[in-house]
Amino acid sequence: MSVPLTLLGLLEREPSHGYDLKRDYDTFFGRGKPLPYGQVYATLSRLARDGLAVAGPAEHGEGPERKRYAITELGVAEVETWLSEPAAPEPHLQTVLFTKVVLSLMLDRPADRYLDAQRAAHLQRMRELTDLKQKGNLMDVLLADHGLYHLEADLRWIDHTVARLDILGHTVRRNGKDGTDNGKHSREIGT
C-alpha cells in the first residue's frame, strides 16, 4: 500500500496537521500498526518538495511548532490517477483495494467505478490464465489455477464491497466526522 498517496488522499478532505493525518491513517488503514510520526513528517516534506502539497506557516502555541499542510491541484490529480487506475491484478491485493475504497468514499469519489475497473482488470487476467490452462501442460494448469483461485477470492470481495458501498460510505464519513476510533474493529480482524 502507498502511504504517501494515502496521506495525500486524506489531505484532499481538508488541510491537516501531521498529527491529524496520523490519527486518521491509524484509524482507517493502520491495521494495528500505527504510522510512526517520523514517517508522517518525512512523507509530508517529500509531498511538499514534489509540489503535491504545500505547508502553511508555522503555528505557535502550547507544545511544539506545527504546520498545516494542504493539497495542491497537482496533488489532487495524483490522487485521482492513483484511485482510478486499477492495480496490477495479483493475488493478495486486498490491502490496497481496501485503502482505495475507503479513501474514495471519504472523498465522495466514485468508488463503484474504481471497483468496476479493478474487476475488469482482474477478469482480463483470469482470461489470460484460463487461456494458458487450455493451451498448457499440467504444470501450467496447476500454476494458473493457483492464480485463478486467488483472483477469484479478490473478485468476491469486490462484489461484496460493491453491494455494501452505501452503508460503508455512511460509516466511513460518520467516523471521519466525529473522529472516534471505530477502526479498532478492522484492527481486530486484521484488514
Place this chain on the structure above:
Amino acid sequence: MTIIEARGVMKSFGQTPALRGANVSAAQGEILAIMGPSGSGKSTLLHCLAGILAPDEGSVWFDGQEIDKMSENGRSALRRDRFGFVFQFGQLVPELTAEENVALPLLLGGMKRHAALAEARQWFPRIGLDGLEGRRSGELSGGQGQRVALARGLVARPEVLFADEPTGSLDSVSGEHVMDLLTTAAREQSTTVILVTHEARIAAYADREVIVRDGRVSTLTGAAT
C-alpha cells in the same frame, strides 16, 4: 457483426421489475458472459434474448429480425432451428438414452431417426463418453449428464447457444471440463454463446463479460472513466 441484441428491455413479474432497460449485444461467434448477483435479472435477460420471455418494453433482435414481433410459432421455430440451450441441471429426458437425448434437436428439426442418431453418436468420443451412448440420464453422473446436455445444445450447429449456469451443479473440475468442451466446440462451429454465470472462473472462458445489476447492464472496462 452483431447477431443478437437487446435494446432497452424492460420486464416485470407482477409488481417486481426484473429488467429496467437492459441493453446488450453479441457478435457472431463471440462468447459473452452475463454476470451478476442472484436476483439481478441475468437469467431473465437470457430468457428475453432467447425469445422464451417477451419484454414488456424494448426489443430483442436476432439476425436483423425483431423476435418479439414474431408469432409464437415463429419464435418456436427459431429456438428449435437456430438456437441451442444448456441449463444448470441438464434437463435430459429420463426415458431416452443419452444418444437419443443428443439427437432430439435433429429429430425435432425433421431429420430421419437413423441419421440423427448417427450424428449424435459422433459427439460421444468428443465429450469423453464413448461407450455410454445407451445409458439413461439416471445412469450418468452429474458431470456426464451435463456433457450430454452440452452435446444436445450444440448438435444442430445453432447460431446462438444459451447457457444458463451450465456448471452451477458441478464440482470445479467437472465444471471446467464442461467449459473446455463448450468453448472449443462453439469456436469450431462459430456459434455465439450467451453464458449466464455468477462464477468469475467460468466467465473467464468468455471473450467479454457484462454485469447485470438491478436490471441494468454495465459493460466493464479497464479504466474508471
